[in-house]
Amino acid sequence: MSPAHRFDRGHTDDLMTFLAAxxxxxxxxxxxxxxxxxxxxRQIAETDAWDASTGGKFVTRGGAIIAWYVPEGATAAxxxxxxxxxxxxxxxxxKPLPDTGAHGWRQVAVELYGGTLLNTWLDRDLGLSGRLTLRDGTxxxxxxxxxxxxxxxxxxxxxxxxxxxxxxxKQRHMTPIWGIGRPVEGDLIRxxxxxxxxxxxxxxxxDLMVHSVEAPAYLGRDGELLAAPRLDNLMSVHAGVAALTAAVxxxxxLSYIPVLAAFDHEENGSQSDTGAQGPMLGNVLERSVFARGGTYEERARAFAGTVCLSSDMGHAVHPNYADHHDPDHHPLPNGGPILKLNVNMRYATDGHGRAIFAAACERAGVPWQHFVSHNAMPCGTTIGPITAARHGITTIDIGLACLSMHSARELCGADDPxxxxxALTAFLEG
Structure with missing residues (x-):
């Protein structure tokens, strides 16, 4: 392993386990x-009455989870x-009627979710995962x-x-095969x-989906890169859990109440009850204030002092397509987190947020980089602007530099996780 790798790879090894699972x-x-x-x-139910107890709590709903820790001495504000x-x-x-096929092949009808790089799903061994809903609602x-x-x-x-x-x-060419013969209704679900x-x-x-069964792996002469599925954005979920548990x-x-909010449906606009545009985060934060005996005034004070780091994957400069990037902003793998900026607020970062993020990185001893899009190309977005606008809280967009974003298999630096x-731990610790 190259001497340039200064960090214990235990964290990245654990990330690989999390991704595969x-x-x-x-x-x-x-x-x-x-x-x-x-x-x-401890998990608490949204349908139960919440109390003023301190400690760590979390709620889940479908593909979303929100966790928070109320320290001793925390007030409603x-x-x-x-x-x-x-x-x-x-x-x-x-799809709802999955059993299909033609010309002697058995196939599974699928719909495309999010901004998929279609060609990366071709000629790849695929598994099937998700959840089943049973007659009793479980x-x-x-x-x-x-x-x-x-x-x-x-x-x-x-x-x-x-x-x-x-x-x-998208309709004719992306239907996977899973056998030979005529399609039989109900076969896949059986x-x-x-x-x-x-x-x-x-x-x-x-709610079922396909996934590549190829395991995450270190890549490169010295293993300085990580190739894996779902880096966007389970990388940030994993880092958020590590930061939250380390902070508490x-x-x-703690001067703040640390929170991890991992939403579903970001890749198709966040418009769902488990997405960032839904009420889940606001409900959790408000109920936590009111459970501690707070008033609307204290809720407003708490939100006014709240800061959110929206953590998502970003673009490393691509060596074969450097002209697609801003000529002066070239994030690289293993250069630390990237601060995302866009003056049209496709990212929520402003100068105040930049200072908060820089201070957290300095406390952690972590290098960091800037990212802005090429002026002639549309800029992507995240849950950051949604969170800022919906809840009126200071929000900063950050992430890690990667290649092949939205591919079935993405690539980032192995030290960056x-x-x-x-950096996230230092941010939560204030």
């Missing part, structure tokens, strides 16, 4: 909850420090983590111009139910 947002939430419980947090992230990634998701997670499906590309002999520009029809250990007749709903275990007196977690 979290092929769907529902698995990511379950694994996050398990880590929080191990750290002494104590502000929050929030790490915002999301659990979903672009992929292929199973859910069962399922993860078929072995080669089950494949979206085969047309051979070059039948498409001589393919290397001059691959064109994929198969998945058996994998989950439940009776097929008890399955009344499902540090033994220092630790650097991000360290």
């Amino acid at each position: 979290s092929p769907s947002p529902y698995h990511a939430v379950a694994n996050t909850a398990a880590r929080l419980e191990k750290a002494g947090f 104590t502000p929050y420090r929030i790490i915002g992230a999301h659990t979903d990634s672009p992929n292929l998701r199973v 859910h069962r997670l399922v993860n078929v983590d072995r080669p089950l499906l494949r979206v085969p590309q047309l051979a070059i002999h039948l498409d001589r111009g393919v290397n001059e520009g691959l064109k994929l029809d 198969f998945v139910a058996e994998e989950a250990g439940v009776a097929a007749e008890d399955v009344k709903g499902w 275990a540090g033994g220092e007196e 630790y650097l991000l977690a360290a």
Whole structure:
């Protein structure tokens, strides 16, 4: 391993374990909850009355989880420090009538979720994961983590111009195969139910998606890079859990109430009851204030002093397409977290937020970088502007530099996960 790698790779090893065990947002939430419980947090139900007790708590809803820690001495007006992230990634998701096929092939009907790089799903061994909803309203997670499906590309002999520009029809060309024969109605759900250990007749709903079964791996001559699925954005979820548990275990007196908010549906606009545009975060924060005996005035004071770091993956400069990047802003892997800025507020960062983030990185001893988009290209966005506008709280957009964003397999620096977690911990500790 190169001497340039200054950090213990234990954090990145643990991230790889988390990624492999979290092929769907529902698995990511379950694994996050398990880590929080191990750290002494307790799950509470949204349908229960909340009390004024201190300590770590969390709520889950579908593919979203919000956790917070109320320190001793916190008042109803104590502000929050929030790490915002999301659990979903672009992929292929199973349609309501999944059993299809043609010309002697059995296939699974899928719909495209988020801004998927379609070609990265071709000729790749795919598994199937998600959740089943049973007759009694309970859910069962399922993860078929072995080669089950494949979206085969047309051979070059039948498409001589393919290397001059691959064109994929989202309806006709992205349907994976999973066997030979005629499609049989109900076959896929019977198969998945058996994998989950439940009776097929008890399955009344499902939220299923495909995932690459190739494991995360170190890459490069000296292993200085990390290749893995779902870095966008389980990287930030994992770092957020590590930061939250480290901040509350540090033994220092906290001036803020630290929060981790990991939402679903960021990749398609966040408009859902588990997305950042929904009421979940606001409800949790307000109920926490009121449970501690707070008034609306104290709620307003708490929100006015609250700061959110919206953590998501960003773009490293691409060596083969450098002209697609701003010429003066070239984030690199292993250069530390990136601060995202856009004057049109596609990112929520302003000068005040920049100073808060810089101070956290300085306290953590972590280097950091800037990112802005090329002026001639549209800028992406995150949950940051949504969070700032919906809740009226100071929000800062950050992330890590990666290549192949929205691919079935993305690439980042192997030291950066630790650097991000360290910066987030310093931010929560204030």
